[in-house]
Amino acid sequence: MSKKVILSGVQSTGNLTLGNYLGAIKNWKKMQEDYECHYMIANLHTLTIRNDPEKLRSNTLNLLALYIAAGIDPEKSNIFIQSQVASHAELAWVLNCFTYMGELSRMTQFKDKSTKHADNINSGLFTYPVLMAADILLYQADLVPVGEDQKQHLEITRDIAERFNGIYGKTFKIPEAYIGENAARVMGLQDPTSKMSKSSVIPNDSIFLNDEPDEIMKKFKKSVTDSENIVRFDVKEKPGISNLISIYSAITRKK
Numbered sequence: 001m002s003k004k005v006i007l008s009g010v011q012s013t014g015n016l017t018l019g020n021y022l023g024a025i026k027n028w029k030k031m032q033e034d035y036e037c038h039y040m041i042a043n044l045h046t047l048t049i050r051n052d053p054e055k056l057r058s059n060t061l062n063l064l065a066l067y068i069a070a071g072i073d074p075e076k077s078n079i080f081i082q083s084q085v086a087s088h089a090e091l092a093w094v095l096n097c098f099t100y101m102g103e104l105s106r107m108t109q110f111k112d113k114s115t116k117h118a119d120n121i122n123s124g125l126f127t128y129p130v131l132m133a134a135d136i137l138l139y140q141a142d143l144v145p146v147g148e149d150q151k152q153h154l155e156i157t158r159d160i161a162e163r164f165n166g167i168y169g170k171t172f173k174i175p176e177a178y179i180g181e182n183a184a185r186v187m188g189l190q191d192p193t194s195k196m197s198k199s200s201v202i203p204n205d206s207i208f209l210n211d212e213p214d215e216i217m218k219k220f221k222k223s224v225t226d227s228e229n230i231v232r233f234d235v236k237e238k239p240g241i242s243n244l245i246s247i248y249s250a251i252t253r254k255k
Protein backbone atom coordinates (compact mmCIF):
# COMPACT_ATOMS: atom_id res chain seq x y z
CA MET A 1 0.00 0.00 0.00
CA SER A 2 1.35 3.42 -0.81
CA LYS A 3 2.12 5.78 2.04
CA LYS A 4 -0.26 8.54 3.01
CA VAL A 5 0.79 12.00 1.91
CA ILE A 6 1.53 14.79 4.38
CA LEU A 7 2.02 18.44 3.54
CA SER A 8 2.81 21.21 5.95
CA GLY A 9 4.63 24.48 6.11
CA VAL A 10 5.56 27.49 8.17
CA GLN A 11 5.76 31.11 7.09
CA SER A 12 9.26 32.45 6.79
CA THR A 13 8.70 35.54 8.89
CA GLY A 14 11.65 36.16 11.19
CA ASN A 15 12.58 33.83 13.92
CA LEU A 16 10.81 30.63 14.88
CA THR A 17 9.65 30.27 18.46
CA LEU A 18 9.65 27.34 20.81
CA GLY A 19 5.92 27.29 20.15
CA ASN A 20 6.46 26.66 16.42
CA TYR A 21 8.87 23.89 17.29
CA LEU A 22 6.84 22.07 19.95
CA GLY A 23 3.54 22.71 18.20
CA ALA A 24 4.57 21.62 14.72
CA ILE A 25 8.09 20.93 13.53
CA LYS A 26 9.03 18.51 16.29
CA ASN A 27 6.25 16.20 15.14
CA TRP A 28 7.21 16.46 11.49
CA LYS A 29 10.38 14.56 12.17
CA LYS A 30 8.53 11.48 13.42
CA MET A 31 6.09 11.54 10.53
CA GLN A 32 8.76 11.24 7.90
CA GLU A 33 9.23 7.58 8.88
CA ASP A 34 5.64 6.59 8.14
CA TYR A 35 4.38 9.02 5.52
CA GLU A 36 5.35 10.62 2.25
CA CYS A 37 6.13 14.09 3.58
CA HIS A 38 6.31 17.45 1.86
CA TYR A 39 7.52 20.28 4.06
CA MET A 40 7.30 23.72 2.62
CA ILE A 41 8.69 27.11 3.47
CA ALA A 42 5.71 29.38 2.94
CA ASN A 43 7.50 32.48 1.72
CA LEU A 44 4.70 33.65 -0.59
CA HIS A 45 2.36 33.80 2.38
CA THR A 46 4.66 36.29 4.07
CA LEU A 47 4.05 38.86 1.32
CA THR A 48 0.75 39.86 2.91
CA ILE A 49 2.81 42.12 5.13
CA ARG A 50 5.61 44.42 3.93
CA ASN A 51 9.02 42.78 3.82
CA ASP A 52 12.57 43.87 3.28
CA PRO A 53 13.70 41.69 0.31
CA GLU A 54 17.11 40.88 1.80
CA LYS A 55 15.57 39.93 5.11
CA LEU A 56 12.95 37.74 3.49
CA ARG A 57 15.66 35.89 1.56
CA SER A 58 17.71 35.27 4.67
CA ASN A 59 14.65 34.32 6.74
CA THR A 60 13.72 31.79 4.08
CA LEU A 61 17.14 30.14 4.16
CA ASN A 62 17.25 30.37 7.93
CA LEU A 63 13.98 28.45 8.12
CA LEU A 64 15.34 25.83 5.76
CA ALA A 65 18.34 25.40 8.07
CA LEU A 66 16.01 25.10 11.05
CA TYR A 67 13.97 22.37 9.35
CA ILE A 68 17.14 20.38 8.85
CA ALA A 69 18.40 21.13 12.37
CA ALA A 70 15.06 19.89 13.74
CA GLY A 71 15.72 16.53 12.15
CA ILE A 72 13.89 16.76 8.85
CA ASP A 73 15.98 14.69 6.54
CA PRO A 74 16.08 15.81 2.90
CA GLU A 75 16.71 12.17 1.95
CA LYS A 76 13.40 11.15 3.50
CA SER A 77 11.20 14.19 3.03
CA ASN A 78 10.65 16.68 0.26
CA ILE A 79 11.70 20.09 1.59
CA PHE A 80 11.03 23.03 -0.69
CA ILE A 81 10.53 26.76 -0.97
CA GLN A 82 7.00 27.67 -2.02
CA SER A 83 7.96 30.49 -4.40
CA GLN A 84 10.21 28.16 -6.38
CA VAL A 85 7.31 25.94 -7.38
CA ALA A 86 5.21 28.10 -9.67
CA SER A 87 2.20 25.77 -9.54
CA HIS A 88 1.28 27.01 -6.05
CA ALA A 89 0.48 30.50 -7.29
CA GLU A 90 -1.10 29.11 -10.46
CA LEU A 91 -3.49 26.80 -8.68
CA ALA A 92 -4.27 29.55 -6.17
CA TRP A 93 -5.67 31.64 -9.02
CA VAL A 94 -7.87 28.83 -10.24
CA LEU A 95 -9.14 28.10 -6.74
CA ASN A 96 -9.83 31.81 -6.19
CA CYS A 97 -12.56 31.42 -8.77
CA PHE A 98 -14.15 28.70 -6.62
CA THR A 99 -14.01 30.57 -3.33
CA TYR A 100 -16.61 33.03 -2.12
CA MET A 101 -15.96 36.45 -0.65
CA GLY A 102 -18.39 35.59 2.15
CA GLU A 103 -16.48 32.57 3.36
CA LEU A 104 -13.14 34.40 3.23
CA SER A 105 -14.51 37.32 5.20
CA ARG A 106 -15.49 34.94 8.00
CA MET A 107 -11.93 33.70 8.58
CA THR A 108 -10.75 34.68 12.05
CA GLN A 109 -7.15 35.15 10.91
CA PHE A 110 -8.28 37.67 8.30
CA LYS A 111 -10.32 39.54 10.89
CA ASP A 112 -7.39 39.57 13.35
CA LYS A 113 -4.79 40.59 10.82
CA SER A 114 -6.85 43.31 9.28
CA THR A 115 -7.30 44.86 12.71
CA LYS A 116 -3.58 44.57 13.38
CA HIS A 117 -2.51 45.96 9.99
CA ALA A 118 -5.33 48.41 9.42
CA ASP A 119 -3.14 50.45 7.05
CA ASN A 120 -2.48 47.50 4.72
CA ILE A 121 -5.57 45.34 4.28
CA ASN A 122 -4.54 43.97 0.88
CA SER A 123 -6.30 41.31 -1.17
CA GLY A 124 -3.51 38.86 -0.40
CA LEU A 125 -4.48 38.97 3.24
CA PHE A 126 -8.02 38.18 2.16
CA THR A 127 -7.15 35.30 -0.20
CA TYR A 128 -4.38 33.90 2.02
CA PRO A 129 -6.45 30.76 2.74
CA VAL A 130 -6.82 30.07 -1.01
CA LEU A 131 -3.05 29.94 -1.49
CA MET A 132 -2.88 27.61 1.47
CA ALA A 133 -5.58 25.44 -0.11
CA ALA A 134 -3.50 25.33 -3.30
CA ASP A 135 -0.41 24.27 -1.32
CA ILE A 136 -2.31 21.35 0.11
CA LEU A 137 -4.45 20.24 -2.83
CA LEU A 138 -1.56 20.33 -5.29
CA TYR A 139 0.07 17.41 -3.50
CA GLN A 140 -3.18 15.45 -3.00
CA ALA A 141 -2.30 15.49 0.69
CA ASP A 142 -4.18 13.11 2.98
CA LEU A 143 -3.12 14.78 6.19
CA VAL A 144 -2.06 18.28 7.14
CA PRO A 145 -0.38 18.66 10.52
CA VAL A 146 -1.43 22.07 11.80
CA GLY A 147 -1.91 23.87 15.07
CA GLU A 148 -5.35 24.73 16.42
CA ASP A 149 -5.15 28.21 14.91
CA GLN A 150 -4.94 26.80 11.37
CA LYS A 151 -7.89 24.43 11.62
CA GLN A 152 -10.24 26.92 10.02
CA HIS A 153 -7.92 27.17 7.02
CA LEU A 154 -8.10 23.45 6.62
CA GLU A 155 -11.86 23.50 6.74
CA ILE A 156 -12.07 26.04 3.94
CA THR A 157 -9.57 23.94 1.94
CA ARG A 158 -11.92 20.98 2.23
CA ASP A 159 -14.90 23.12 1.23
CA ILE A 160 -13.11 24.44 -1.86
CA ALA A 161 -11.96 20.95 -2.88
CA GLU A 162 -15.42 19.47 -2.43
CA ARG A 163 -16.98 22.29 -4.41
CA PHE A 164 -14.53 21.81 -7.28
CA ASN A 165 -14.98 18.02 -7.24
CA GLY A 166 -18.74 18.48 -7.19
CA ILE A 167 -18.61 20.47 -10.41
CA TYR A 168 -15.85 18.72 -12.37
CA GLY A 169 -15.65 15.24 -10.89
CA LYS A 170 -13.13 13.87 -8.45
CA THR A 171 -10.03 15.98 -8.91
CA PHE A 172 -8.70 16.72 -5.44
CA LYS A 173 -8.21 14.47 -2.46
CA ILE A 174 -10.10 15.87 0.55
CA PRO A 175 -7.41 16.45 3.20
CA GLU A 176 -7.76 16.07 6.92
CA ALA A 177 -6.26 18.14 9.70
CA TYR A 178 -3.79 16.21 11.78
CA ILE A 179 -3.56 17.69 15.23
CA GLY A 180 -0.63 15.83 16.80
CA GLU A 181 -1.35 14.10 20.12
CA ASN A 182 1.32 16.00 21.98
CA ALA A 183 1.50 19.08 19.83
CA ALA A 184 1.80 21.43 22.76
CA ARG A 185 0.09 24.77 22.58
CA VAL A 186 2.79 27.02 23.96
CA MET A 187 1.72 30.33 25.48
CA GLY A 188 3.73 33.50 26.01
CA LEU A 189 6.01 33.59 29.05
CA GLN A 190 4.90 37.09 30.02
CA ASP A 191 1.31 36.81 28.86
CA PRO A 192 0.39 33.15 29.33
CA THR A 193 -3.14 33.78 28.11
CA SER A 194 -2.07 34.31 24.49
CA LYS A 195 -0.14 32.04 22.19
CA MET A 196 3.66 32.45 22.09
CA SER A 197 4.18 34.50 18.97
CA LYS A 198 7.14 35.50 16.83
CA SER A 199 5.70 38.99 16.62
CA SER A 200 5.01 39.54 20.31
CA VAL A 201 5.94 43.06 21.34
CA ILE A 202 6.33 42.12 25.01
CA PRO A 203 10.02 41.63 25.93
CA ASN A 204 10.93 38.11 27.11
CA ASP A 205 7.54 36.74 26.05
CA SER A 206 8.84 34.37 23.37
CA ILE A 207 11.72 31.91 23.24
CA PHE A 208 13.34 31.91 19.80
CA LEU A 209 15.03 28.83 18.42
CA ASN A 210 18.25 30.68 17.88
CA ASP A 211 18.37 32.40 21.26
CA GLU A 212 21.55 31.63 23.20
CA PRO A 213 21.13 29.08 26.04
CA ASP A 214 21.75 31.62 28.82
CA GLU A 215 19.23 33.99 27.27
CA ILE A 216 16.67 31.17 27.24
CA MET A 217 17.28 30.45 30.92
CA LYS A 218 16.94 34.13 31.73
CA LYS A 219 13.60 34.34 29.96
CA PHE A 220 12.28 31.29 31.77
CA LYS A 221 13.42 32.68 35.11
CA LYS A 222 11.59 35.93 34.44
CA SER A 223 8.40 34.23 33.29
CA VAL A 224 5.13 35.28 34.89
CA THR A 225 3.58 32.81 37.33
CA ASP A 226 1.26 33.69 40.22
CA SER A 227 1.36 34.40 43.93
CA GLU A 228 0.17 31.03 45.19
CA ASN A 229 3.01 29.07 46.72
CA ILE A 230 2.30 25.79 44.94
CA VAL A 231 3.08 24.15 41.60
CA ARG A 232 -0.05 22.66 40.07
CA PHE A 233 -1.56 22.33 36.62
CA ASP A 234 -4.65 24.50 36.24
CA VAL A 235 -4.82 26.40 32.98
CA LYS A 236 -7.66 28.60 34.12
CA GLU A 237 -6.45 29.63 37.55
CA LYS A 238 -2.71 29.29 36.97
CA PRO A 239 -1.99 29.87 33.26
CA GLY A 240 1.69 30.78 33.77
CA ILE A 241 2.74 27.77 35.79
CA SER A 242 0.59 25.46 33.64
CA ASN A 243 2.33 26.72 30.52
CA LEU A 244 5.74 26.00 32.08
CA ILE A 245 4.57 22.51 33.03
CA SER A 246 3.37 21.85 29.45
CA ILE A 247 6.64 23.04 27.99
CA TYR A 248 8.62 20.90 30.44
CA SER A 249 6.47 17.90 29.66
CA ALA A 250 6.72 18.37 25.88
CA ILE A 251 10.50 18.65 26.03
CA THR A 252 11.19 15.84 28.48
CA ARG A 253 8.26 13.71 27.24
CA LYS A 254 7.19 13.22 30.85
CA LYS A 255 3.42 13.17 31.34
Ligand code: TRP
Nearest residue numbers: 007008009010011042045132135
Ligand atom coordinates in the same frame (compact mmCIF):
# COMPACT_ATOMS: atom_id res chain seq x y z
N1 TRP B 1 -0.72 29.37 7.24
C1 TRP B 1 0.26 28.54 7.88
C2 TRP B 1 0.73 29.24 9.16
O1 TRP B 1 0.65 30.44 9.28
C3 TRP B 1 1.43 28.28 6.98
C4 TRP B 1 1.05 27.49 5.77
C5 TRP B 1 1.03 27.93 4.48
C6 TRP B 1 0.65 26.12 5.75
N2 TRP B 1 0.65 26.94 3.65
C7 TRP B 1 0.40 25.82 4.38
C8 TRP B 1 0.46 25.15 6.74
C9 TRP B 1 -0.05 24.55 3.98
C10 TRP B 1 0.02 23.87 6.34
C11 TRP B 1 -0.24 23.58 4.98
O2 TRP B 1 1.21 28.56 10.04
